[in-house]
Amino acid sequence: MSLISFLLCTQVDTNAQQNVHPQSTAYEWPKDVDVKKKLDQWQDQKFGMIIHWGLYAVPGMIESWALCSEDWIDRDSTISYDEFKKWYWGLKKDFNPVNFNPDQWAKVGKAAGMRYLVFTTKHHDGFNMFDTKQTDFKISDGPFKNNPKADVAKYVFDAFRKEGFMIGAYYSKPDWHSEYYWWPKYATADRNNNYDIRKYPWRWNQYKQFTYNQIGELMNNYGAIDILWLDGGWVRPRETVNDEVLSWGARIPEWSQDIDIPRIATMARKAQPGLLIVDRTVHGPYENYQTPEQRIPEKKLDHPWESCMTLANNWGYVPNDQFKTPAKVIQSLIEVVAKGGSLLLGVGPKPDGTLPEEAVQRLEVIGKWMDKNGAAIYNTRTTDNYKDGNTYFTASKSGGVRYALVCLKENQALPQVVEWSGNVPQKGSKMTLLQTGESVKWKQENGKVTVSIPSKLLQEKNTYPAWAFSFKAAE
Template sequence: MKKGLIFLNLITLFSTTQAQQHAEQDHSKYVPPTDEKVQAKLSQWQDVKFGLLMHWGTYSQWGIVESWSLCPEDEGWCVRRGPHSHDWFEYKKAYENLQTTFNPTRFNPEKWAQAAKSAGMKYVVFTTKHHDGFCMFDTKQTDYKITSSKSPFASNPRSNVTKEILAAFRQQGFMTGTYFSKPDWNVDSYWWPYFPPKDRNSSYDPKKYPELWKKFQDFTYNQIEELMTGYGSVDILWLDGGWVRPYSTIDPNISWQKAIPYEQDIDMARIAKMARRHQPGLLVVDRTVTGEFENYVTPEQQIPDQYMPIPWESCMTMGSSWSYVPKENFKSARQLVHTLVDIVAKGGNLLLNIAPGPDGEWHDEAYTRLAEIGTWMDMNSESIYETRPLAPYRRGKWAYTQKGKSTYATYLAETGESLPGRLKPEGVDLPAGARVKLLGNEKNLAVKDGFIEVPARAIQTAGHQYAYVFRIDS
């Protein structure tokens, strides 16, 4: 993941962001999977709607952005801070030395899994390796890992945290996913020390040094094969670092892709074939690289303007950061519920990020938010799970989904707003004789002249909710 730009003229920022969003939401080249097992898995994933993403690594000790401070680019999200920030080489050495002090002794994945389940989440994606190359699993390809003897947590019986996390969530019935960064800023076959890196890309041209690039391809292949063979059933291989891609796939309309200097083909066909041999039906998500290995698309920190008729997922932060910061600015439960409803109405899934700290725990407020979301989901989840979008999808304060012959009309209430006594769903005509119920209230509501009539007793019983869901059956 990366941070957004911050020090730009607001008008320029708005126009640039809008143009980028439209480019990233143009998925006319989406390639549907042909493998029946992948199709079945994708359908299952589209039914569960709500997942948990976790960014976690040694960077949590400094409370800084994940990996990006290592990147020698003059961007707001790459700013270095601290006593070593004046010299990139010293900084990189100090950063990589965090391995020797990372000791998350409060690590308890069962607690996370229970909290996520209570919130209504049904799948998890965990960062097994981010761009910095530090492995949160017991790889045999490098010693830069949490299970190395250099790491104090290695002596803990649960040191292979990826294995523990996937097992804990799988036990709660979750679909499981492994986030994996294609670029690796620690390994010499990507950032070759002969050429100091100038940016996020490999420090050499792979076409000029094919033997070195082949070494990196094999390193990547071997690490992914470890994840596909030693960690139980895996449903999703979620690949980040979209600049590692065939040069022919670059979209010149997207600024960061236009800056990719050369071919960095990791050979996804070889990787996907191997991964699905071990994990039949595996969803492969080669983010931003449109084609057969992007089984669903992943707009980041944004919700598409409108319904998209392909499989998609918004990955978003519960707070302001992907990685742990000591004082996080968490979004309200109302905002998070509205986000989920909006995304599902437009045909997508929400993958919500929570970042564990250096001790292996979440902020207390993260648990509170999940509990608050769970309270709403306990009453209204039938309008979320296994639904499909229904035109007009979103209109004003209303969002629409359908399941079977039932239509769900969700009224997104403002802060402190009580349920109105008379409502007209925008963009939808209520059929004559329609049976309308407010979820949580078993009595049918009257419909007059296209308006839903809600009696005072029902309003009082409903209380203040983030959103009110009406089930309409004809």
């Protein structure tokens, strides 16, 4: 099968997969004091980076999903499924990221204004980006094994930790390479395990122990971890399947794919006190914050959540991908934060271990805006009146300062005045334009606030995705 023909097939598939996790509504607040403290700390960060990097970077295709036989997956019909699986898993011998430089990744992320990391230690294909002892299907057992940084996750975590990031480990609960999940005795029809767990409990218990052991390695051997981000929400107790899961359109087996998250959580939090566990879409005590994918909820939510969205069209590296503009990302971040969430932005490194230049350039522009306006984003919480037209509002964590973030259309000529209703400043108080740090004139009539933009700013040729204003709000 030619690489070009396969890429043409999988480009469409990525878009089909982007909305697999619509927003949840059920939420259970944690009771553990350390977890509550960590959750509050995480809610201060607001902007994070998720990195998908694995075998799929080598041909530059959709991450893992081409291995899965479901209706939305399309593969070259001239090659058998077994041959395709052999080809895909054989990419292990070609994955040699000789230019891997996690320090550069971390510096780019910090310069962009990001403050927490989620790194894919293993995606659904089962290829491990850490030096697990449970399998040889890992980056440290291929052509990269003699590199000083062969234990990739360790060096990624170290680099981002050094830049002050909170550290998250993404881990896929399903593992399509494990014979305890996809048993070679049977065909691999879809994303689920391919044998009846009720008939073969020993095999599933082996898989549960395999998962426990791998997460134990991550929790005990890789320094301080703040977040365990568990993907693959179909691997769950069957009684927890809800309308959200059913909306994915995937088959629901008659048996329960329960891997005993309570046991895993107890072990993980013994090693990492206060660890946030994000068992995506499995509502309850181990979904410490929720993760709508590739979308922003329609309204403000009062429990912790993040929108995980891609900087380009794909989670991993795909050649000639289409990247979002910095303005689009900044305005999405503003909307997310005003609605009570955080933005986790996806970036996929190239197979040689470097970040795509298009990603670096866009993150640099985002960072310049964040340098000036970050006070309206970080350490903020929601307001009752969080939006008026194209203006969003946030409040400092202490509640003493209010922020108005006015989103502008791309390449829009700078208006002489901006207006909003609600969130009125205290009478006679000072209002500051964060972009320049200078005071601006404002007036209030009948509940509408009108702000005059400084003339020297209007004379600039720069365009701005948003203006942020700080003030003390009238109660």
